[in-house]
Amino acid sequence: MTRSPTRRLLALALASALSAPAWAQFAPPAATPSSPLPAPAASPEAFTVSDIRIDGLQRISAGTVFTYLPIERGDTVDQPRVAAAIRALYKTGFFEDVQIGRQGGILVVTVKERPAINKLTITGNKDIKTEDLSKGLKDIGLADGETFDRMDLDQVTKELTRQYNNRGKYNVEVTPTVTQLDRNRVDVTITIKEGKAAKIRHINLIGNEKYEEKYIRDDWESREHNWMSWYKRDDQYSREKLDGDFEKLDQWYLDRGYVDFARDSVQVAISPDKRDMFITAGVTEGEQYKISDVKVSGDTVLPREEVEKMIFVKKDQIFSRRVLQATTEAITAVLGNIGYAFAQVNPVPDVDREKRTVGIDFQVVPGPRVNVRRIVFKGNNRTADEVLRRQMRQFEGSWYSQVAIDRSKIRLQQLGYFETVDIETPQVPGSSDQVDVVVNVKETTSGSFLFGVGYSQLSGITTSIQLTENNFLGSGNRVSVAAQRSSYQKRYDFSFMNPYFSDNGMALGYNLWWREFDYSDFNVAQYSSNSGAAQAIVSLPITEYDSVSALLGIDTNEILAFQGTTPQVIVDYIDAVGNRTFHSWRAQLGFSRDTRNNAIFPSSGTAQRITVESTLPGSTVEYYKIEYDFSKFWPLGQALVLNTRLDLGYGDAYGKDFTRTLPDGRVVTASGLPFFENFYAGGVSSQGRLRGYVDNTLGPRATSVFGFPQPIGGSLKTIGSLEMFFPKLFDSNAARISAFLDFGNVYKDVDSFSASEFRASTGVALLWRSPMGPISISYAFPLRDKVGDETERLQFTFSGGL
CATH class of the missing domain: 2.40.160.50 (membrane protein fhac: a member of the omp85/tpsb transporter family)
Structure with missing residues (x-):
């Protein structure tokens, strides 16, 4: 599974947060311009705190420090308790340095604040979108107004370099720049020079004796440089893409009965200039297996003979994982269309390596029959819910049906009002037999407005105005008004269409127009x-x-x-x-x-x-x-x-x-x-x-x-x-x-x-x-x-x- 940049940065944030801070010693603080008093003498002996003084604060208030400091006036402190207080202040992330000493009965806490990020700028990135980068950086505290930590920035630099390396860009340069400002602030700029992805010059499979390499790699995304690479970019190396191709390699052999197929080794070499990649994989094909027996077990819900008709696997056929998957999907789809949204069909193999056969037991686990509790629409800021709801073929209060949901999605797309339509079916919390249908749409322009002024020797000055709206006021009605006038032409058009004049979907519309063409x-x-x-x-x-x-x-x-x-x-x-x-x-x-x-x-x-x-x-x-x-x-x-x-x-x-x-x-x-x-x-x-x-x-x-x-x-x-x-x-x-x-x-x-x-x-x-x-x-x-x-x-x- 490909991990997004945001997920990787979140993982980085967790690693950074768990790194142990350095402990300051129970030692006297150094004198500063804001605290010209002589440094207090160190003392390992316990004493009672008569007062607490905070030195070194600029932006952070003393009240904030007292909130996190686990020591109050009147407490008796010793070396372990002071060490615990230092750890507590470090964990806030506000300070680069924390020292605690004493001056008589006064506990003196001297801190050095981390600077605040005034502005974070990212430039040069194309492969990773700026919004994804910004969100990931914000999750670890690198954002405008946040406290700056150099360690986080260094880790982000390494992580970004690794991300681009996985995309085949080994010449990438990630350069962070920190500019000091007044009032303990900094500007952070991350400049990325992505460079060009390394191109795959050669792919070699070793050990494939029964099939030619050109057939095995026919549907791979990773290909050697070819004449269509300028468009498909299939010659650009990507680790995620190559991993997917190796999964296709496994699938290719398993679809042809080679149950014992194995990848022995994978070597990826890069040229000294980091522009060319050479990929070598060693495989062991093994022997071909056949199907020895097929049966169905578990709660089939439907009559067993009906389920057996959906099985594409037959005795004495060559084993094929693709056929097994098609069978499980067919049975699952049929159960899903009658309400069993969480149905599972598990093909359990019984491998006999001496006879080179595999027996298959399709175990059916239907789960509870699921009812749709509610249908929710999101993203339709302009279009009324009613317009979307009348396109739905899945209804509230009825049994879940995957076919009805798929058809609902297509009908919504056919409206032409939305750029994207996505449907989710989350389970209702606390209920095993209910789901909600959540329809997420992204609206797009559903009409056009045109106003123009022109001039020609033939017609002189021409003015025209046209308004066409296929989703008038979000109602789903279509309205078009147009007028054009020149010295030789007059044109006036009006049309209206209500696609749901009646509840059964009857549409009713009108057209009116008048046109005068003098030439x-x-x-x-x-x-x-x-x-x-x-x-x-x-x-x-x-x-x-x-x-x-x-x-x-x-x-x-x-x-x-x-x-x-x-x-x-x-x-x-x-x-x-x-x-x-x-x-x-x-x-x-x-x-x-x-x-x-x-x-x-x-x-x-x-x-x-x-x-x-x-x-x-x-x-x-x-x-x-x-x-x-x-x-x-x-x-x-x-x-x-x-x-x-x-x-x-x-x-x-x-x-x-x-x-x-x-x-x-x-x-x-x-x-x-x-x-x-x-x-x-x-x-x-x-x-x-x-x-x-x-x-x-x-x-x-x-x-x-x-x-x-x-x-x-x-x-x-x-x-x-x-x-x-x-x-x-x-x-x-x-x-x-x-x-x-x-x-x-x-x-x-x-x-x-x-x-x-x-x-x-x-x-x-x-x-x-x-x-x-x-x-x-x-x-x-x-x-x-x-x-x-x-x-x-x-x-x-x-x-x-x-």
């Missing part, structure tokens, strides 16, 4: 629109992981085309419909399944959603859209998580086509998905994400009368990505780096689909959940780009949702 961005076709909508949303969970949703709303969209600049296909569509204002009754049905272990930065699980949206009969244009979004996270180890994502969309008209003959004799037709509902691709937005290309610029383009090609989107969207996350690159739960490959495109319709038109890009991205909101920054290299594509390598979004 669109250059990234999409140029036309103006005035649009607004009012929508109601209902969502209902149907299983622990699945939910269905429905939306019903009404919207209006007025399109204004500009002769000469708007693409001709858009002008013809509006002319064919014969109405520039589109009114719609809109309905949407959705199904989603989410098994991710975390809503912010998941490392496993799947999230998928399918939605079918349609305008209802009687709308100006009758059409439908189908979208499917799939995302799966594959944990490839502690340092790697692979995300595979697919984003598909398709839309078409289901009502009649519009055909008109214009005054100039041209016949125009409006069919298929309306142009203002087209899918777009390119950029870093969550819909149609294909980094490395300018937002919304991929796919079909159309020209205006003036011949300027403009993106108009398409009715078919096919986007995919492979993204490798490196969650351990930063020591933070709020940021991570990824490497990605994005691919896909949008097409006019299904008949236009061609894989040869796929665009692709690769690059790296930084995802950071900052205090002001989520930030995504990517640097991409476009692949398969063609003439006319608009590329952009560096892209970022703020509060765009990670």
Whole structure:
């Protein structure tokens, strides 16, 4: 087990406190400027104390000394009692020197105070956090305002050096500096030069005859220097890490039946410059053992035949400690889910070395059935307890269930309100059959606030304000308000969602928005629109992981085309419909399944959603859209998580086509998905994400009368990505780096689909959940780009949702 720096310093404190102080002699005190009297004569004879005088005090009051001094006026003292008084004053830790003498009948106590620490400063430390160091130093009395003891400082210096040596840093320099100040005070500075960790140049196993070393060391954390060491740092020597690898070595052989396996010797050598490490281990493999018999004993609680079905160990199999452990965990988990929180399953081996066999007896000790007394939440300073409690699947007053507790943790993580969630189950004092469930959370930003002022030649001064809060006032409700205004654009949005409108988890929300675009961005076709909508949303969970949703709303969209600049296909569509204002009754049905272990930065699980949206009969244009979004996270180890994502969309008209003959004799037709509902691709937005290309610029383009090609989107969207996350690159739960490959495109319709038109890009991205909101920054290299594509390598979004 790895011991933390704090625990080591606590042990050091105990050792320091038990060190015996030096005894002063029963001798006359030396004369000092504050006590100019002549030194009293020493006397080994007992005498009665008529008075007590304290000399040498500066900061400490005489009353404090009298509190610890075991002698009072009128006492008769002799040499042993004076020695005991000196020990008592030394034990206070306040004094560097204590002498006791007499002047007639007056007992004279002369002390030299230890200085007080004015300020303690630690610099240069990276491997050991400052807060951990400061806490450990405070535990042994090295802190601001405490009494300074040089012996403690020397011991801390040695301990820190040893700590860094265990981390492979043998060039570390720990330099304490003590600066004397007035009024018997000191400043203490501990300067640490950590240096670089020694690198493992060679690992050698001796005695492994049945298996090659490369297979044995496949999952070791300690590795020889290799091309990935810059990232994994697996070539840096650490004693704790090496000890863990040797435990894996033992496990490796025991999993393959070598019961008598032993490590004979371990040698760790370091180069003269203390930069290279050489590790050699001698082993004895022994013989391979098989299972001779398997049985279950003890109080199984459940029918014995049910417990026997959980046993993975079979007669005549090769012995494997891993299989034994899996069996004990399986039985323990089942008992834990029905209330036996402290159940134990002990596999007792019966080794026959002559026959090379092992018999296993699984002894079941269920312990008392445990009830959950109380569920307590800590760390939710802003979020109401009710918001957390409704996510719990473990309930107060019910039997303990480890499955319910594990699921509760995942549901809390999926809220997105917390950086970390930890659940403890301490036993109720004085009770063997009750536990409390203590949920410790660390809150993080659950929303974003954005205010901006900008200027461009196109739009002039632009002001925008947006407030999004997923945990409004700690209630768990989601509220979003946004307003943006410029000389060409006005936009107002409001949305509200109550995820627990009813006790059974039904969610109810509303969307209201109004948008006026006098001139669109250059990234999409140029036309103006005035649009607004009012929508109601209902969502209902149907299983622990699945939910269905429905939306019903009404919207209006007025399109204004500009002769000469708007693409001709858009002008013809509006002319064919014969109405520039589109009114719609809109309905949407959705199904989603989410098994991710975390809503912010998941490392496993799947999230998928399918939605079918349609305008209802009687709308100006009758059409439908189908979208499917799939995302799966594959944990490839502690340092790697692979995300595979697919984003598909398709839309078409289901009502009649519009055909008109214009005054100039041209016949125009409006069919298929309306142009203002087209899918777009390119950029870093969550819909149609294909980094490395300018937002919304991929796919079909159309020209205006003036011949300027403009993106108009398409009715078919096919986007995919492979993204490798490196969650351990930063020591933070709020940021991570990824490497990605994005691919896909949008097409006019299904008949236009061609894989040869796929665009692709690769690059790296930084995802950071900052205090002001989520930030995504990517640097991409476009692949398969063609003439006319608009590329952009560096892209970022703020509060765009990670």
